[in-house]
Amino acid sequence: MKIVGILGSPSATSRSAALLQHATASLRHVASSLHTISVRELPAEALLHAQFDHPLIRQALNEVNEAQVVLVSTPIYKAAYSGLLKSFLDLLPQDGLREKTVVPLATGGSIAHLLALDYALKPVLSALGARDILDPVFATDPQIPKHETEGYRLLPEVQERVARSLQTVIDRNDEFQRLEDAAREREALLSRLQAPQAGESTRWAPRDVRWST
Structure with missing residues (x-):
């Protein structure tokens, strides 16, 4: 399956x-392609x-367009997802997530921010045509502590919630693979139809030839 992750954090x-x-x-073990779009690394002016x-910008939008599964990750500030993520989602067409499975x-800082997923982010994802919006995973700051040498590490309870949410994606791997195979067959058929056949004679447009007497 084709997977893309969108990171809306303004921090490195x-x-x-x-x-x-x-x-x-x-x-990674079920992905035929896997890309991560860090919005902060896109050119700000563009x-x-x-x-x-x-x-x-065109490359990032194309990666989302081709994906079957989209993971959207954002910090929550003042009961809203990040403005950086919003600026990217605003670039997507009206049906930019059509037929896609989305994992928020x-x-x-606290569990109180959890409501922002239901009342701010999920309605936007739905408006963009997401096929399925799976159970979101929210973690508070203490649930992802920072270690001096290893950086941020998820506590086991968060890892378990991620695994439960993603199990639906893993269970659909065969379905996604069939869709990929069908898309490749369509592309191959179109290429054959559009390619000139070997030995095909060139046809000239008829000319209006008039002989003078």
Whole structure:
């Protein structure tokens, strides 16, 4: 299956990044392709001014378009997902998540921020046409402590919740594989239909030839 992770954290290292990294690592064995889009690394001017023709913006949007599973990870600030994530989601077309399975991931200072997933993020994902929005995984700051040498590490209870949420994705691997195979067959058929046949003679447009007498 084709998987893409979208990281909406403005920090180079963060708990939401650690959460996304753990989730994508858990799916690596079933992924035919796996990409992570760190929105903070996209060119700021192109992002804010919606420059769809910028190569990096175009590449990121194309990765989302081709994905079957999208993981969205964000810190929660003041009961809202990050403005950085919003700026990227605003670039997606109205049906940018159509037929996709989406897994929301979020971190926040306290459990009170959990409601932001249901009342802020999930409605946006649904409006973008997400096929299925799986059970979100929310972790508080103490549940992803920072170690001096290892950086942010998920506590076992968070790892278990990630595993439960992603099990649905893993169970659908065969379905996603069939869809990928069907898409490749369609592309191959179109290529054969569009390619000129060997030995095919060139046809010239008829000319109106008039002989003078």
